[in-house]
Amino acid sequence: MLILRLNRQYMGGIKSIQQNIAQDLSKLNDIIQNALNSDSALMHQIVTKFLESKGKQIRPILVILSGRFFGGVNSSVLHAGAAIELLHNASLIHDDVIDESKERRGQPTINRIWDNHISVLVGDFFVSAALHCAVQTENHNITAVLSRLGRELSLGEMSQIDNARQHNIDEKTYFDIIKHKTASLFKCCVEVSGHATGAGDKELEDLMKFTELLGLCFQIKDDIFDYFEDKAIGKPTGNDLREGKVTLPLIYALSKDNAAAQEEMVAMVKKNELSSEEIATLIEFAKNEGGIEYAYSTMERLRDEAFEILNGYPQEEAVEDFKSLFNFIIQRNK
DSSP, X not given: OOOOOOOGGGOOHHHHHHHHTHHHHHHHHHHHHHHTOOSOHHHHHHHHHHHTOOOOOHHHHHHHHHHHHXXXXXXXXXXXXXXXXXXXXXXXXXXXXXXXXXEETTEEOHHHHSOHHHHHHHHHHHHHHHHHHHHXXXXXXXXHHHHHXXXXXXXXXXXXXXXXXXXXXXXXXXXXXXXXXXXXHHHHHHHHHHHHHTOOXXXXXXXXXXXXXXXXXXXHHHHHHTTSOOGGGSSOTTHHHHTTOOOHHHHXXXXXXXXXTHHHHHHHHXXXXXXXXXXXXXXXXXXXXXXXXXXXXXXXXHHHHHHHHHTTSOOOHHHHHHHHXXXXXXXXXX
């Protein structure tokens, strides 16, 4: 496998970044907790269980780092970050219903413990909590960004489902989907912080482009996991193919003119249902034809483009944390 050219000075990983922003992150999580308070004993039980595993909180981290990059973290930054994390978690809860997932972040999903009906209601409750946090910013621009984000996330998911049904397997379509599905959320993390702090247009534009590239790499790496067996990831190998989703490693392998058995593989991908044996065959085909290496080299190219953007700014702690976070996204094991 391709060995990434990583700068050692940015190898601190997610934990060092979390330590640098620990106070702000704690305040943001308190806002989330307060927004999810309710008189319903059942809702309280479910929310408490769900929040036991917060995940890495990449998106709140991006909001806080953006606030620091733009000059300072204030109450509007924290409430906007809480709103984004709540919307993100709402989308995960709803996705688990759609995908019939049984595990999330190493824990049983809400729909597994309770049922789909309860899960949809909980996801909706998270959306309402996000709206509450957005209102607390008292900033119309932030509310507008979050409103647009909800729309983009829904349309991105719908586009992915439609493309899976149509068996569109070209690289342009893949990047169009992940721009809407994943990168749009990363960009919004910067945009809300920019509005909360009064950031300049040039700074805001540059950092939004940086985080869009970060979001693309996040999704590419997430898709790579599906080609390897690892219980720590939280989803079975080949799950994307079971859902009709063709991701970058396989798209590259199928695009090679000299790929062995290419026609057979293309025909297999376009089937409405795949057996476990066929999924294993496609995964092995992608690996043998250099699909994993191509995905990593693509992330390297996007990372280099992103770092070039930040190189035009003073290399202060916020910039170094952004670069360290980017490297972590590419290196992470789950």
